[in-house]
Amino acid sequence: MKTFLSGIQPSGLQHLGNYFGAIRQHIASQDETGTEGDENEHFYFIADYHALTTCRDPEAMRMQVREMVVTYLALGLDPDRVTLFRQSDVPEVCEITWLLSTVTGMGLLERAHSYKDKLAHGRKPTVGLFTYPILMTADILAYDSTIVPVGKDQVQHVEMAQDMAGYFNNTYGEVFVRPDYRLPASDKMARVPGLDGDKMSKSYGNTLWIFEEGKKLKKAVNAIKTDSREPSEPKDPEGVLLVDFLELLLDETELADWKARVREGGEGAPGYGHLKARLIEGIDAAFGPARERRRELLADPDELERILARGADRARGRAAATRDRALAACGLR
Numbered sequence: 001m002k003t004f005l006s007g008i009q010p011s012g013l014q015h016l017g018n019y020f021g022a023i024r025q026h027i028a029s030q031d032e033t034g035t036e037g038d039e040n041e042h043f044y045f046i047a048d049y050h051a052l053t054t055c056r057d058p059e060a061m062r063m064q065v066r067e068m069v070v071t072y073l074a075l076g077l078d079p080d081r082v083t084l085f086r087q088s089d090v091p092e093v094c095e096i097t098w099l100l101s102t103v104t105g106m107g108l109l110e111r112a113h114s115y116k117d118k119l120a121h122g123r124k125p126t127v128g129l130f131t132y133p134i135l136m137t138a139d140i141l142a143y144d145s146t147i148v149p150v151g152k153d154q155v156q157h158v159e160m161a162q163d164m165a166g167y168f169n170n171t172y173g174e175v176f177v178r179p180d181y182r183l184p185a186s187d188k189m190a191r192v193p194g195l196d197g198d199k200m201s202k203s204y205g206n207t208l209w210i211f212e213e214g215k216k217l218k219k220a221v222n223a224i225k226t227d228s229r230e231p232s233e234p235k236d237p238e239g240v241l242l243v244d245f246l247e248l249l250l251d252e253t254e255l256a257d258w259k260a261r262v263r264e265g266g267e268g269a270p271g272y273g274h275l276k277a278r279l280i281e282g283i284d285a286a287f288g289p290a291r292e293r294r295r296e297l298l299a300d301p302d303e304l305e306r307i308l309a310r311g312a313d314r315a316r317g318r319a320a321a322t323r324d325r326a327l328a329a330c331g332l333r
Helices: 016-029 058-075 092-101 106-110 113-120 132-141 152-172 214-222 241-249 252-264 272-298 301-330
Strands: 003-008 041-046 083-086 147-149 180-182
Touching (some): 003 016, 016 058, 016 147, 058 272, 106 132, 113 132, 113 152, 152 180, 214 272
């Protein structure tokens, strides 16, 4: 049996890059069974403690947490099969964070790519930002996680968790389970293009919201970067951004047909308008049911709180056992 763990920082509306890069992988993993046919465990938390390094608006924090919960539930995460909870509802992770900090060298934290990147982009170097990897490690180790699904840019986080678990275990004995990371099955899914062709990111302002619809969806799709070439002009489909978007949504047979027509050109070749129309159809088909589910969830905030409370109860039971094991190893029990 495997134990999956992933934290999702609440950061506003989730876009297609978030879905194909992480969310879809998280939801798909709940259908995976263990080697003996038994069900795996899944812990998914909304990382609101982590979000405090960037968000200073309490109301915005509450809204973003709610939006993240609704997004996952609408897209198919099943709270009866996974443990979904708020990070701040499990205070034991903060105790584990302190225990880990006493055996972790500053050099490891100074090598964190995310910390250096944030400083390079002008972020104030707070203590919370510097010790972010320790809290992240506590989140992973608290539930005896064995598999942490991540993108390529997050592999270092899991490697640091492996190191910290090793530091503690070498000092006090075998207390923490050593986790492994899991990358997306497809490199293409790991890097979803933005409307301008760069990586889709809120930082770049080139995103397309998962639940966008109607006129706003059409406006966003129309903003996808194209060029002035005529439809009849043969084109390499690998150089057409709209084809990259269609690759996320269409089956292999239909996608191959569109690529062949773009490559051949001529009188029957599709123009960018045709590609955009098909992309809108594909997005509506893929996310239309989830839009309706999202509206239903937003209309019942009490049910959202009940789901999070149930998840927190299960998560605290596991985290408390891990915390007690670590405290006893240190001589504090």
